[in-house]
Amino acid sequence: MEKALVLESAKCTGCEQCEVACSTVHEGVSNPARSRIKIFAFHDEGRFVPYTCTQCDEAWCMQSCPVDAISVAGTGAKVVSDTVCVGCKVCTIACPFGTVNYNTATGKVIKCDLCDGDPACAKACPTGAITYTDAQATGYAKMKSWAKATDAGPQATA
Amino acid sequence: MSWAKRILRVNLTAGTCVEEPLNMEWAEQYLGQRGLATKYLTTEIDPKVDPLSPDNKMIMATGPLTGTAAATGGRWSVITKGALTGAIACSNSGGFFGAELKFAGWDMVIFEGKSAKPVYLLIQDDEATLVDASDYWGRTVWETEKGIKADHQDPQMRVASIGQSGENGVKFACIVNDLHRAAGRSGVGTVMGSKNLKAVAVRGSKGVKVNDQEAFDIAAMAGKAVLAENAVTGEGLPALGTQVLMNVINETGALPTHNHKDVQFDGASSISGEAMHETRRSDGKTNMVRNGACFGCTIGCGRISTIDPTHYTVKDREQYQIASGGLEYEASWALGAATGVDDLDALTFANFICNEQGFDPISFGTTVGAAMELFEMGVLTTKETDGLDLTWGNPEALTILAELTGRGEGFGAEIGLGSKLLTEKYGHPDLSMSVKGQEFPAYDARGIQGMGLTYATSNRGACHLRSYTVASEVLGIPEKTDPLSSDGKAGLVIAFQDATGAVDSAGICVFTTFAWSMDNIAPQIDAACEGDWTVERLLEVGERIWNLERKFNLDAGFTGKDDTLPKRLLKDAAKSGPAAGKVSELGKMLPEYYSLRGWTEDGVPTNETLDRLVL
Numbered sequence: 156m157e158k159a160l161v162l163e164s165a166k167c168t169g170c171e172q173c174e175v176a177c178s179t180v181h182e183g184v185s186n187p188a189r190s191r192i193k194i195f196a197f198h199d200e201g202r203f204v205p206y207t208c209t210q211c212d213e214a215w216c217m218q219s220c221p222v223d224a225i226s227v228a229g230t231g232a233k234v235v236s237d238t239v240c241v242g243c244k245v246c247t248i249a250c251p252f253g254t255v256n257y258n259t260a261t262g263k264v265i266k267c268d269l270c271d272g273d274p275a276c277a278k279a280c281p282t283g284a285i286t287y288t289d290a291q292a293t294g295y296a297k298m299k300s301w302a303k304a305t306d307a308g309p310q311a312t313a
Numbered sequence: 314m315s316w317a318k319r320i321l322r323v324n325l326t327a328g329t330c331v332e333e334p335l336n337m338e339w340a341e342q343y344l345g346q347r348g349l350a351t352k353y354l355t356t357e358i359d360p361k362v363d364p365l366s367p368d369n370k371m372i373m374a375t376g377p378l379t380g381t382a383a384a385t386g387g388r389w390s391v392i393t394k395g396a397l398t399g400a401i402a403c404s405n406s407g408g409f410f411g412a413e414l415k416f417a418g419w420d421m422v423i424f425e426g427k428s429a430k431p432v433y434l435l436i437q438d439d440e441a442t443l444v445d446a447s448d449y450w451g452r453t454v455w456e457t458e459k460g461i462k463a464d465h466q467d468p469q470m471r472v473a474s475i476g477q478s479g480e481n482g483v484k485f486a487c488i489v490n491d492l493h494r495a496a497g498r499s500g501v502g503t504v505m506g507s508k509n510l511k512a513v514a515v516r517g518s519k520g521v522k523v524n525d526q527e528a529f530d531i532a533a534m535a536g537k538a539v540l541a542e543n544a545v546t547g548e549g550l551p552a553l554g555t556q557v558l559m560n561v562i563n564e565t566g567a568l569p570t571h572n573h574k575d576v577q578f579d580g581a582s583s584i585s586g587e588a589m590h591e592t593r594r595s596d597g598k599t600n601m602v603r604n605g606a607c608f609g610c611t612i613g614c615g616r617i618s619t620i621d622p623t624h625y626t627v628k629d630r631e632q633y634q635i636a637s638g639g640l641e642y643e644a645s646w647a648l649g650a651a652t653g654v655d656d657l658d659a660l661t662f663a664n665f666i667c668n669e670q671g672f673d674p675i676s677f678g679t680t681v682g683a684a685m686e687l688f689e690m691g692v693l694t695t696k697e698t699d700g701l702d703l704t705w706g707n708p709e710a711l712t713i714l715a716e717l718t719g720r721g722e723g724f725g726a727e728i729g730l731g732s733k734l735l736t737e738k739y740g741h742p743d744l745s746m747s748v749k750g751q752e753f754p755a756y757d758a759r760g761i762q763g764m765g766l767t768y769a770t771s772n773r774g775a776c777h778l779r780s781y782t783v784a785s786e787v788l789g790i791p792e793k794t795d796p797l798s799s800d801g802k803a804g805l806v807i808a809f810q811d812a813t814g815a816v817d818s819a820g821i822c823v824f825t826t827f828a829w830s831m832d833n834i835a836p837q838i839d840a841a842c843e844g845d846w847t848v849e850r851l852l853e854v855g856e857r858i859w860n861l862e863r864k865f866n867l868d869a870g871f872t873g874k875d876d877t878l879p880k881r882l883l884k885d886a887a888k889s890g891p892a893a894g895k896v897s898e899l900g901k902m903l904p905e906y907y908s909l910r911g912w913t914e915d916g917v918p919t920n921e922t923l924d925r926l927v928l
């Protein structure tokens with residue numbers, strides 16, 4: 156079953172445990188500056204919003220790469236090969252969502268690779284704001300809460 | 314590893330920023346943050362130095378777990394000689410600044426001297442420079458933080474700064490980071506202001522590596538599970554923040570009210586965590602908007618709040634119709650119960666101003682309470698207060714004074730003296746609810762006996778965070794003791810003081826200890842750091858820190874006579890609630906405390922004790 160990351164910003168407290176976990180898995184150190192997932196705080200509105208790559212099917216990053224450094228993994232993740240990437244950054248321009256970024260320390264680009272199907276961010280999130288679920292049913296949790304709300308209202312009877 | 318093993322020494326007089334290796338011999342004895350920075354400070358300054366002189370130093374310090382995956386691993390501290398107290402000061406803050414400092418590759422920054430002109434320190438990984446801050450002098454914390462980020466086009470930058478109160482010499486000025494987290498107590502912001510240092514801005518991309526990643530992952534994950542399953546850290550604090558305590562402490566009969574004249578407050582429920590969740594009539598919203606966590610915190614006790622847009626404080630001032638740092642328990646108590654104000658929106662507004670202008674709501678609220686008592690007695694009149702009616706419970710007096718104190722104007726400048734100097738000035742020093750010049754937090758020493766000893770012996774002046782025996786006496790953590798009995802409290806206070814010293818030196822939040830024992834903490838430190846870090850070793854570190862701080866205070870001129878409480882708590886019995894008829898039994902607890910500490914009858918550590926602790 157293909158799975159996808161589901162980000163529910165309403166549950167996020169902005170603690171950045173996801174960024175720590177992501178950078179630890181990919182870089183071997185706790186370093187949010189190299190995290191593939193980022194939390195954005197909209198302070199004056201009291202909102203914290205996690206954001207990362209949604210793994211587009213026809214990925215702009217992959218299609219734009221001049222050296223074919225980005226490929227599709229078994230999980231559906233678009234994965235950058237460090238040995239092939241030349242650091243041209245064309246993918247960072249092509250990505251409509253800004254989720255591919257350049258790492259000045261290595262000269263390569265970095266993006267979410269779904270941790271081979273076991274995303275560290277989802278495991279580290281203390282509030283359930285990041286989950287990894289069936290890619291065909293990512294809206295079901297929201298649907299369920301609306302289903303409950305509609306069912307609680309007045310019911311038409313035959 | 315986990316330590317960055319280097320410190321930045323900033324000489325503000327000379328305008329230099331120099332890298333030094335961290336003294337690892339000291340790190341092994343003092344761990345980091347509070348302990349290690351206290352070792353540096355007490356080695357480098359004359360204990361008798363005027364806190365506001367260029368010869369005082371100020372250290373911003375992280376712990377080995379700061380910036381790691383350990384739950385709550387974002388803590389950092391400011392260590393200096395306190396402007397409010399003249400004693401050792403160590404103010405702990407959360408937010409994201411501390412972790413960022415560590416990510417830039419620094420364990421601590423030592424500030425010495427005084428800049429000729431206002432400056433801020435800019436740290437970008439290895440590069441550290443002093444930048445002209447004349448455009449920011451006279452500006453608020455919020456303006457400064459947003460301005461510096463905009464100047465560098467770097468929204469990811471983390472900033473710690475002082476507001477106008479720190480510039481103007483308000484004795485209880487804070488250093489505020491991430492808009493509303495603060496190194497709040499003892500006037501550390503006043504010291505920063507005296508050095509013409511407006512802010513520290515930092516951006517780091519080097520990260521933090523732990524010694525044994527596999528062992529650390531296991532220990533950190535286990536710690537998080539314990540926090541999630543605990544009733545306080547997994548339920549109470551996420552749901553209501555520290556404000557979960559307001560009604561509980563009021564019912565315990567230990568909610569100091571009207572400058573400690575009373576121990577219960579009629580308006581407690583109106584200013585409680587529960588009240589923050591009540592729907593407002595005006596806009597159908599609640600005061601509480603969102604939990605806002607500090608870096609790495611899986612508890613998330615921080616409150617993000619809004620003020621009722623129709624409330625008198627903000628209805629014509631859109632800039633305050635925003636979400637920002639909401640009331641936590643100590644602030645709500647000091648701004649509310651201590652002054653008799655039960656208007657939640659007025660308290661939230663005053664709290665916003667404390668954050669915006671950078672001053673401590675505990676000392677501010679308590680000082681306003683003292684001024685109100687002087688006003689009720691007729692000692693202060695509207696002549697001295699610029700026409701302000703300081704009747705108990707007047708919300709406008711509170712909110713206007715917050716703004717005046719922030720700007721250092723009018724009677725606000727006198728509130729900025731703190732309660733000790735204010736009450737001395739008007740001839741009633743007994744009405745200052747303080748120890749060593751620092752105002753009490755939100756627990757009455759008559760209704761929770763251990764807290765009386767906690768306050769009296771606290772090295773930084775009255776403080777709940779040096780030994781939070783409330784955990785045991787009210788919440789039953791780790792085991793329930795009778796809050797009305799002083800029996801065994803000397804030992805309890807010492808156990809809490811030593812454990813807290815280690816926690817405050819590690820880079821994690823003391824709130825974890827509602828759920829974690831040292832058995833949960835030691836494996837995380839042991840995996841993160843080189844060397845063997847056992848529970849026993851950590852408790853010894855805590856005891857060593859406590860005695861080092863004590864020694865500094867004695868050398869600064871404090872004596873055992875300063876380990877006392879205001880007459881009100883020792884002589885005037887509590888009037889209501891479970892503690893009715895009780896006074897603090899400090900006189901009974903203190904000699905036992907000295908003896909168990911290995912100190913003389915005068916409260917001086919014996920040579921044997923100092924030798925045992927390698928001091």
